[in-house]
Amino acid sequence: MESEPFIPVGVEELEQLAMKLKEDLPLSSYVYNMMLHHARKYADKVDFFILKNSPDSHIVLWKNKDNQMALGIHCLEKEVSLLEESLKNTKEIDFKKSLCIFHAPDFFVNLLMDLGKEALGTDMTKDSSDDFIFDENQQLPPLMCPAGFAVKSLGKAGLEIMHSNWRYKVCVPLEEALQVAKNTAALGIYADANLKVEYEVNIANIPMAKDDEIPKSWICATLHGTVGMLMTDENYRGRGFAKLLSQVCAKMMHDKGYFVHTCVERDMPDVKRLYENLPGWSINRQVTWIWQGCDDNAKKE
Incomplete structure (x- = not known):
């Protein structure tokens, strides 16, 4: 295995990173809002990680501080190959242990399922939800x-x-x-x-x-x-x-x-x-x- 590809992001860096990912909205909506929570010290629940050797990448991993029962990944579609390489070499996610991956977009669901099956010998469970977004520029009736x-x-x-x-x-x-x-x-x-x-x-x-x-x-x-x-x-x-x-x-x-x-x-x-x-x-x-x-x-x- 190569050296660990992910490095942690300091709290003081989160708002700047959130602004970088703002250009990826609405794809980055979950991690963007969570970063704002943590940058503003409203939360201290999860850690955030970026790729050590790819500073221009938009790949971000987040997960609970004490376990991997809640984790998520932001990645642009053009970066899926880089994500695959990183996930195969990281110790931050262990597909052999209990985990729950949040909010995965369609274009890397199969990658995650394949990595899980390779580690476990059986399929992980998956389910989908609808993500609704709010257009603040639309004229709304009085509240x-x-x-x-x-x-x-x-x-x-x-x-x-x-x-x-x-x-x-x-x-x-x-x-x-x-x-x-x-x-x-x-x-x-x-x-x-x-x-x-x-x-x-x-x-x-x-x-x-x-x-x-x-x-x-x-x-x-x-x-x-x-x-x-x-x-x-x-x-x-x-x-x-x-x-x-x-x-x-x-x-x-x-x-x-x-x-x-x-x-x-x-x-x-x-x-x-x-x-x-x-x-x-x-x-x-x-x-x-x-x-x-x-x-x-x-x-x-």
Whole structure:
């Protein structure tokens, strides 16, 4: 085996690297947003790596600090041969051990599957999701909150409820998830009898909920850079809360320099229909998740 091809990127270098990968958007959306989280010290969950001997390459590897149960790769299509050579010589990924690879684009899925099969003697599992992106330049209707309710930043109770109802809470501990959410966007819709008429939400002036207030619907920016954790109390569905929160969250993330997108899994047809019909949103591409040695509840976001 040749010398290790990947070298770590220091925290102080992440924002500059993110700006380099900005020209690859929307392909680089996941790693771009995650780099911003870590550069701004909203997160400290993963390490980032670049190729030691190819400084002009756009290949970036990221993975959990303590394991490889969450890892991802950004690579341009023209760089797949270089990626293959690097993956065959790295010790940063061990295909013989449990792992979960996030958000792989179509053009190197087969490479990853082949490397896994070569190491394991059997196929790894894969599944795909739809990646929706938000066009901030599209003219959108006013963001109107219905009478009797208010859009607020989540307080302590709201943050805890959001995380406890998240299907992948085992992947990201409460404090790590909330550190990102609180610094980017963590929103809920709360009952407020004092609001007798609908009102237009002012993105620049969203009030903070009290710590003991319970939201009826919620959403946030996730550790892995998406608009996510969207959910509405079953007693309050059908009122347009998910639509409103998705748009408010998107605008807040855009205003903070993030590339706004969300990942919708195949077993969530209602959410897919929501984003298919939501102004400003469109399907960009499919991304593939590849894993082995972990159950379905320990993958994806």
